[in-house]
Amino acid sequence: MKLLVTGGAGFIGSAVVRTAIARGIEVINLDKLTYAACLDNLASVADSPLYHFEQADICDAGALCDIFARHAPTHVMHLAAESHVDRSIDGPDAFMQTNIIGTFQLLQAARTAGVARFHHVSTDEVFGTLGATGQFTETTPYDPRSPYAASKAASDHLVRAWGETYDLPVVLSNCSNNYGPYHFPEKLIPVVILNALAGKPIPVYGDGMNVRDWLYVEDHADALLRVLSDGATGRSYNIGGENERTNIDLVRHICALLDAKRPKDTPYAKQITFVTDRPGHDARYAIDPTRMRTELNWRPSVTIEEGLGKTVDWYLENAAWWQALQKRDGVGVRLGKR
Known part of the structure; x- marks a missing residue:
């Protein structure tokens, strides 16, 4: 090949x-x-x-x-x-x-x-x-x-x-x-990690109850x-990852990981800020992975708890990578408000 x-x-x-x-x-x-x-x-x-x-x-x-x-x-x-x-x-x-x-x-x-x-x-x-x-x-x-x-x-x-x-x-x-590692810092999980570390508000769209399956x-x-x-x-x-979570539960879990791995005087969860929702924000995604299991004998091997731990560790250890990308156009700016 x-x-x-x-x-x-x-x-x-x-x-x-x-x-x-x-x-x-x-x-x-x-x-x-x-x-x-x-x-x-x-x-x-x-x-x-x-x-x-x-x-x-x-x-x-x-x-x-x-x-x-x-x-x-x-x-x-x-x-x-x-x-x-x-x-x-x-x-x-x-x-x-x-x-x-x-x-x-x-x-x-x-x-x-x-x-x-x-x-x-x-x-x-x-x-x-x-x-x-x-x-x-x-x-x-x-x-x-x-x-x-x-x-x-x-x-x-x-x-x-x-x-x-x-x-x-x-x-x-x-x-x-x-x-996971190398996730561009405009997406939810890197935004949570990097805003938390910078002492900035951690934005959560709407009421945070939107559900995603994480892979x-x-x-x-x-x-x-x-x-x-x-x-x-x-x-x-x-x-699919077979790992459904509400956005707010995901964000709180990341904050708890940072509390343990990079502790500071106050819990990172205090930085969570609910902001205006995205227009047309889909409420829930969930994948039925039956075909991958039955036809291709494949299932995900990493749980959300294990994967988030690895991801937080990677960002803590690779500041030079994400700091360079934060200078790119639109990164760190609220987009998509119509």
Whole structure:
């Protein structure tokens, strides 16, 4: 296998690249290097003979054609995407371009190259919101409620259409919320950790009762490589962490971990501040992981308690990494208020 990973300098993409190279897979990392990318995420593999980097925009058909011709990948894993919901509310244009047009251009390039497999990585947000009970399955109707979710839903439909119309050997996966080391510091868990350490208010949207299923990023990378190698062509797989928590419970748990690991005079939970909710904020996400268990014999290995402990430790030990990223555009600023 020779694997082209798009978005390999991002949070999930870099975890896939590191895991794949550790398993002896040759990887071409194609990344535009937008504000959320960080090549430091790949320092541990940068000198590997199995690693190649190409800076390019997936919307650039000519660049894609050149990269496919020079590297001749046999497999593609497509993770490149604009992914921050709040940013999609303020500026949806980039999401439409990258997530929809970029996916179209990549499908065309992969089709021309005749790849053996095209794995499209998506999100559970395409399914909309759940009530107090129930879970998303692979057959749940799409009901996206943010510009980000709508752009990912569109890209999912494009991938399925290219599979049906052009016999491109596609496979899809939709994941729950990821967390772990190298998480860009505009997302909930890093925001909580870093604001707590800085003595700033820890923002919680609305009443904090929104529920998410949390998936440790290294578990997700393992699952993605399983889907890539063993998933059935044309099939879709929901990947969940089996770790549902309300946002407020999650935030309080992180504060308690910081109380133990980096104690100060007052509990970190006193910094929690409830703020105006995000427009269209989905109430609950939950993944039914039955297909991953029964067809691919995969389950997550990291509990939310274990994963949050590892994540807090990593941020405490890697201040130079996140301090550099905090200087990037929009980081630390409240976005998505419409």
